[in-house]
Amino acid sequence: MFPGSDRPAISEVDLTLSEGRVLAILGSNGAGKTTLLRMLTTLAAPTSGTAKVAGHDIIRDGSAVRGRIGVVGQYAAVDEVLSGRANLELFGRLLGLNRATAKRRAEELLSQFDLIDAADRPVGKYSGGMRRRIDLAVALICKPDVLFIDEPTTGLDPVARRDLWAAVKARVCEGTAVVLTTQYLEEADALADDVVILREGRVLVAGTSWELKRLAGEPRTEVREPTLEDLYLQLHTGPAQVHPGKET
Numbered sequence: 001m002f003p004g005s006d007r008p009a010i011s012e013v014d015l016t017l018s019e020g021r022v023l024a025i026l027g028s029n030g031a032g033k034t035t036l037l038r039m040l041t042t043l044a045a046p047t048s049g050t051a052k053v054a055g056h057d058i059i060r061d062g063s064a065v066r067g068r069i070g071v072v073g074q075y076a077a078v079d080e081v082l083s084g085r086a087n088l089e090l091f092g093r094l095l096g097l098n099r100a101t102a103k104r105r106a107e108e109l110l111s112q113f114d115l116i117d118a119a120d121r122p123v124g125k126y127s128g129g130m131r132r133r134i135d136l137a138v139a140l141i142c143k144p145d146v147l148f149i150d151e152p153t154t155g156l157d158p159v160a161r162r163d164l165w166a167a168v169k170a171r172v173c174e175g176t177a178v179v180l181t182t183q184y185l186e187e188a189d190a191l192a193d194d195v196v197i198l199r200e201g202r203v204l205v206a207g208t209s210w211e212l213k214r215l216a217g218e219p220r221t222e223v224r225e226p227t228l229e230d231l232y233l234q235l236h237t238g239p240a241q242v243h244p245g246k247e248t
Helices: 033-040 062-066 084-094 099-112 128-139 158-173 185-191 209-215 228-237
Strands: 022-026 069-072 146-150 177-182 194-199 202-208
Touching: 022 033, 022 185, 033 146, 033 177, 069 128, 084 099, 084 128, 099 128, 128 146, 128 158, 146 158, 158 177, 158 185, 158 228, 177 185, 185 209, 194 209, 202 209
Parallel strands: 022 177, 022 194, 069 146, 146 177
Antiparallel strands: 194 202
16 A cells, blocks of 8 residues: 555556566656566565466465566665675575586676676675676576566666666577566667556556557657767767767
8 A cells, every 4th residue: 555545556457578578667756666566576465466477476376486587676685795706606506506507607697797807896896887787697697587677777877777778688688578667768668568657556558669659649750969968978989879960
């Protein structure tokens, strides 16, 4: 329930997601995005209704669900004193990998997420973008079937946001199903196959990104001036990323 209200935090939400696809759950603060993710990941129990994740019921078979998913919350869940490599090896061991497999998997993920140079540095000294990447790497240590990400790029600069998008897309190409929450329309447009917009715990509208954009009116061409974000990306990645006056 919402604080001080009899209204359920989540009500009449019906979602379906297949492997290798991304579902974005959009909504303002308090719309119920995080509550929904907490229920789907067995961190909170629904008072009614049913849901299956990776073929397992979230209420009757929560342990099996947890064995098939990866979760990246809004805040870092890693040990800031340990290095990135040590965190990955630790989580691998906690999740049942033997020592050799945990070490091998840690090296694979450090390479995939471009963290080799920072592998032995304490996570507490990582930048915001690096911390999100190590969080994502930890969630993938056991190759989950479904990956849940709560507001993946909040607070990140444009380059870090783009790099995280690329990392998510790479996992999707490997067949992982991804459920992410976001407040950013451009993030949902860049990543999601399917989009659900929540308001006050209910589905306001759902469909593919293209379908929802069609609801806003007919296609149109917009000519815009370069933005400060364009300049930021140019300075960090080269002029090929910036197209002043480009039609979008």
